[in-house]
Amino acid sequence: MDAIRTEALTKHFTVGFWRPRPYLALEALTLQIGHGEVFGFLGPNGAGKTTTLKLLMQLIYPTSGHAEILGRPVGDVEVKRRIGYLPENPYFYDYLTAEELLEYFSALFGHSAAERRRRASALLDEVGIGAERRLQLRKFSKGMLQRVGIAQALINDPEVVFFDEPMSGLDPLGRRHIRELILRLRDRGCTVFFSSHVLSDAEALCSRVAILANGRLVSQGALSEILAVTIRGWELVVSGLTETALAHAQSSAGIRGATRLGPERYALELPMTVPPEHLLAKLVAAGATLVSLNPLHDTLEDFFVRQVAAAPEERGLESTRG
Numbered sequence: 001m002d003a004i005r006t007e008a009l010t011k012h013f014t015v016g017f018w019r020p021r022p023y024l025a026l027e028a029l030t031l032q033i034g035h036g037e038v039f040g041f042l043g044p045n046g047a048g049k050t051t052t053l054k055l056l057m058q059l060i061y062p063t064s065g066h067a068e069i070l071g072r073p074v075g076d077v078e079v080k081r082r083i084g085y086l087p088e089n090p091y092f093y094d095y096l097t098a099e100e101l102l103e104y105f106s107a108l109f110g111h112s113a114a115e116r117r118r119r120a121s122a123l124l125d126e127v128g129i130g131a132e133r134r135l136q137l138r139k140f141s142k143g144m145l146q147r148v149g150i151a152q153a154l155i156n157d158p159e160v161v162f163f164d165e166p167m168s169g170l171d172p173l174g175r176r177h178i179r180e181l182i183l184r185l186r187d188r189g190c191t192v193f194f195s196s197h198v199l200s201d202a203e204a205l206c207s208r209v210a211i212l213a214n215g216r217l218v219s220q221g222a223l224s225e226i227l228a229v230t231i232r233g234w235e236l237v238v239s240g241l242t243e244t245a246l247a248h249a250q251s252s253a254g255i256r257g258a259t260r261l262g263p264e265r266y267a268l269e270l271p272m273t274v275p276p277e278h279l280l281a282k283l284v285a286a287g288a289t290l291v292s293l294n295p296l297h298d299t300l301e302d303f304f305v306r307q308v309a310a311a312p313e314e315r316g317l318e319s320t321r322g
């Protein structure tokens with residue numbers, strides 16, 4: 001049984017006042033996410049990430065398709081007790097303090113007074129809210145509210161958490177806090193599903209990702225697989241290389257690019273198809289020393305930009321509906 005499963009999940013909105021027409025926010029999304037996975041749901045603005053999370057939370061209903069959490073259809077009351085959710089723009093009652101808010105949510109789960117205090121205090125520690133926890137939320141900054149939102153999502157010790165842009169509004173230290181928190185959740189066996197367009201967060205955290213563009217899934221899989229298939233070539237960094245020796249090597253060895261890093265120090269790029277040994281032997285013979293030799297991988301960013309650019313843009317449905 002998967003922790004989260006969607007099958008051909010589809011959401012069309014109706015847009016336009018004079019001439020209402022369907023607009024494709026999410027088209028036939030099929031995903032399976034295992035227990036204990038940290039799953040990154042990536043895509044540019046308007047891709048359909050929030051729509052998907054709202055469908056999973058039953059804040060909106062699908063046009064067609066199906067979704068399950070912990071083996072039960074979304075909306076199952078038993079399952080709701082075992083999940084947590086951070087909305088994209090969390091909004092809380094302004095006149096409660098952070099502490100009061102968390103104790104309030106804890107009470108909704110039927111925890112005793114002592115248990116409520118314990119949970120609220122432990123979670124506020126965990127998201128890095130200090131003495132400010134006794135301030136009313138209307139005095140909180142955006143990043144502090146985001147942290148409270150994350151703490152709120154964890155109040156019931158959920159088995160599966162859904163974070164919509166958990167890093168939004170956080171400063172670098174805050175991002176690190178939340179990254180570490182997500183890894184601790186994973187270590188406890190919690191499944192984490194989070195949306196983001198910040199790719200470095202996904203690279204640091206995820207076992208698998210899905211990339212969404214224009215409401216359609218364009219790619220999914222382990223980051224290592226997605227990125228491994230796209231080794232671009234080799235980078236050799238050498239020192240002690242004179243300009244004449246470089247010019248000589250460039251004329252014969254298939255070097256694609258040379259970047260000067262310092263006096264007689266260069267980074268040379270070779271395509272995948274040219275084994276670096278030959279060039280290296282030549283350079284060493286010309287008196288150069290090897291500093292480093294690395295395969296050039298596509299970053300998630302390169303991959304993302306390519307996939308998103310290639311995604312079909314058509315989102316109106318007039319052509320299929322007449």
Ligand SMILES: Nc1ncnc2c1ncn2[C@@H]1O[C@H](COP(=O)(O)OP(=O)(O)OP(=O)(O)O)[C@@H](O)[C@H]1O
Pocket residue numbers: 013014015023024025043044045046047048049050051052088197
């Ligand atoms: N209630 C609605 N009515 C009409 N269109 C909507 C509605 N909600 C969302 N959309 C459209 O659906 C598309 C997907 O929106 P969604 O909020 O899911 O994007 P997202 O991937 O979360 O983007 P972001 O990164 O900006 O948060 C957008 O083009 C949006 O305009």
Ligand SMILES: [Mg+2]
Pocket residue numbers: 049050051088164
């Ligand atoms: Mg969104």
